[in-house]
Amino acid sequence: MTQKKNPTDTEAHWLSIQVQAPPQAWDAIASMLIEAGCTGVQLCDQPPRVVGYLPGEQGAQLPALQERLNTLPQFDLPPVMAVHIQPVSEKDWHALWRRHFRSRRFGTRLRVQPSWSKRKPNPEELLIQLDPGLAFGTGSHPTTALCLELLDTYVRPAMRIADLGTGTGILAIACAKLGASEVVAVDNDPLAVQIAEANAQRNGVGQTVQIVLSDGWEGLHGTFDLIACNIISTFHIQTASRIPEFLRAGGYYLASGIIGRNWREVRQAIEQKADLRLLEVRKRRTWVAGMFQRPSA
């Protein structure tokens, strides 16, 4: 790894981590960057690279990240060619994201676009306007896109829904727009909570969506008709046994954030520890999302 400055000098900044590698390795690298704490990841050509943005105070994650990047050949993936790390000011970071976040449709009805876009939605579309700030979740990452598409299929009016790891609030807002009567959205990052709250207000669903600062399942109360969870594989594997506490019989669990090589283990954990049944799997590049159902009593 080459570092332009010592990351400990850049606590007020973000670190841009540029990992040069052939496209076959991009999804695995993106997953490793997210697991290391990057809130945003971009795929770029010329030179082919994955760029992650890590909060400056998490610079201590870098040696562990380098170790994980070194394991790519063990998964029959090409090795990393170079890693460059650079401090980025918050202002530059915002400017970078503004260039990459465009209006996009998901499923049959959901249109997600930046708050600064002037594009008018088509009459049948449900518009979600976001200012992502420093949080994860614009729809440009496959894990979010897969969730939006599955929510478009499974959310029914008047459902009570939980969104674990809400980031920008994108999935929670989508559920409210699709007719949910109540959405409890949890994140353990105080900044994400602030951003999600602002986004819920911006979309006129502040009454329906309750944003909670909490660690995972601890932020939930009562039972839900559907629980969406776009957090890394280890979260699904380690906490699957808690699902039945919060999911009503016949309810749905949407598991996303799973890189292909972890899918079997995540699926097994959810089927065996939570006793759910897999209904549907969707894949985008090497990311996987599964919709599970708790059998009716």
Ligand SMILES: C[S@@+](CC[C@H](N)C(=O)[O-])C[C@H]1O[C@@H](n2cnc3c(N)ncnc32)[C@H](O)[C@@H]1O
């Ligand atoms: C991959 S992002 C998903 C954001 C958004 N839901 C989406 O689909 O784009 C994961 C989010 O989960 C949050 N997170 C990670 N671990 C968590 C935990 N244990 N409890 C609550 N939130 C967590 C992160 O702060 C981040 O905002």
